[in-house]
Amino acid sequence: MDGAYGYEGVIRVVVFGSNTSVTAGGQTAVAVRATEVLLPAKLRRYATSTDRDSASARAAAACHAGA
Numbered sequence: 001m002d003g004a005y006g007y008e009g010v011i012r013v014v015v016f017g018s019n020t021s022v023t024a025g026g027q028t029a030v031a032v033r034a035t036e037v038l039l040p041a042k043l044r045r046y047a048t049s050t051d052r053d054s055a056s057a058r059a060a061a062a063c064h065a066g067a
Helices: 054-063
Strands: 006-011 014-016 021-025 028-032 036-038 041-046
Touching: none
Parallel strands: none
Antiparallel strands: 006 041, 014 036, 021 028
């Protein structure tokens, strides 16, 4: 079996609670005053360099943001 060329992932931060906020910078996200935090993730495996499609991974994660 051949190995993967690479992986790509997108994570959304969904917070619940009154007066919540989320700030992000670099590889860090901070949720303030949240009573719950959900982190839905979409991970994709690439068999070759031509399989990579960052835009579709981001679009899929955006669709799950309201779920």
